[in-house]
Amino acid sequence: MQEGRRILRQNRLRKYARILSDRYNLEVIVKDNIPCASYACTDTTKKIYVQSTVNSDDFMNLILHKGLTLHEIGHILFTSSIAWKDVDKNIASIIEDGRIEEAMSRKFPKSRMYFILINHKLLHSDKIEEETGKKLINHSLSTQVMQLVFRAAKQSTGIPPLPRKVKENIKEKIGENNYNWLVQQTIKSVQAKTDKQSSEITKKIEKKIKEILHMDEYDSFYGMGVLKIVPNAETSIEKVDSTSQKMPDLPKKDEEVIKQVVDELQKEMDEQDEKEEQQLEDDELDFDDIDIEDELTKKIKKNYERAGNNS
Numbered sequence: 001m002q003e004g005r006r007i008l009r010q011n012r013l014r015k016y017a018r019i020l021s022d023r024y025n026l027e028v029i030v031k032d033n034i035p036c037a038s039y040a041c042t043d044t045t046k047k048i049y050v051q052s053t054v055n056s057d058d059f060m061n062l063i064l065h066k067g068l069t070l071h072e073i074g075h076i077l078f079t080s081s082i083a084w085k086d087v088d089k090n091i092a093s094i095i096e097d098g099r100i101e102e103a104m105s106r107k108f109p110k111s112r113m114y115f116i117l118i119n120h121k122l123l124h125s126d127k128i129e130e131e132t133g134k135k136l137i138n139h140s141l142s143t144q145v146m147q148l149v150f151r152a153a154k155q156s157t158g159i160p161p162l163p164r165k166v167k168e169n170i171k172e173k174i175g176e177n178n179y180n181w182l183v184q185q186t187i188k189s190v191q192a193k194t195d196k197q198s199s200e201i202t203k204k205i206e207k208k209i210k211e212i213l214h215m216d217e218y219d220s221f222y223g224m225g226v227l228k229i230v231p232n233a234e235t236s237i238e239k240v241d242s243t244s245q246k247m248p249d250l251p252k253k254d255e256e257v258i259k260q261v262v263d264e265l266q267k268e269m270d271e272q273d274e275k276e277e278q279q280l281e282d283d284e285l286d287f288d289d290i291d292i293e294d295e296l297t298k299k300i301k302k303n304y305e306r307a308g309n310n311s
């Protein structure tokens with residue numbers, strides 16, 4: 001990104017972030033090589049970092065910058081690191097990212113569209129495929145289970161649900177009761193009134209996953225970042241006290257919008273599944289239908305006929 005444009009963008013996002021968060025000492029830093037592994041991060045109190053080039057298209061870059069800044073404002077307003085200190089970082093980041101996007105969407109209803117966009121553009125379900133070159137169905141059960149939690153956590157902000165085959169595979173391996181429990185508890189955690197309540201439910205989810213998968217520690221998971229907070233942020237302590245970061249109430253009409261978005265995504269996913277299955281069936285049919293001998297006979301016959309006509 002051109003230097004003049006970068007500074008203008010930085011000023012614009014800073015103004016935007018200060019107004020929305022009502023914190024007038026908040027800094028937004030737009031640059032390359034931000035101190036985090038993802039597109040944006042925050043120390044949860046004073047600074048937001050945003051990667052300067054997220055998309056090669058200028059307009060899309062601007063929209064994604066706004067979306068990423070909104071996400072980080074969500075951490076500024078709703079995340080207190082102390083609530084999450086005893087929870088595994090992988091799972092904490094998945095749930096908390098879902099929770100703050102949910103909370104922001106309630107506080108600023110228009111922000112939901114931005115989350116749907118950044119999640120779709122930057123954290124799309126196919127990202128795991130792009131990164132590893134293999135379909136989710138071919139990944140380990142632990143990755144599939146974490147993807148289940150991830151998608152349940154972001155179900156109202158734009159991450160499509162799991163492909164049907166992966167769902168079926170997980171249900172078969174861990175049982176339908178465990179599957180349903182994980183989805184329900186994740187949604188409950190994301191919609192919890194306070195971050196403290198959310199982290200308590202998340203601890204139960206963590207324990208359950210470890211039990212189900214017979215593991216002591218989580219591996220790192222493809223397709224999702226760890227808690228996008230600047231490491232060793234001393235400043236985060238000042239916000240943390242006994243009062244939890246509360247989730248705003250959801251306006252009634254938003255519930256309908258969420259339902260629509262989820263239904264739409266589910267439909268899209270099912271259609272894709274069906275298309276793939278049809279393709280597979282067609283491939284199999286093609287394979288069965290080719291009778292080499294018959295094809296050969298036909299060719300020879302044709303040649304004979306042609307030869308006959310010529311003579």
Ligand SMILES: [Zn+2]
Pocket residue numbers: 071075096097227228
């Ligand atoms: Zn985040």
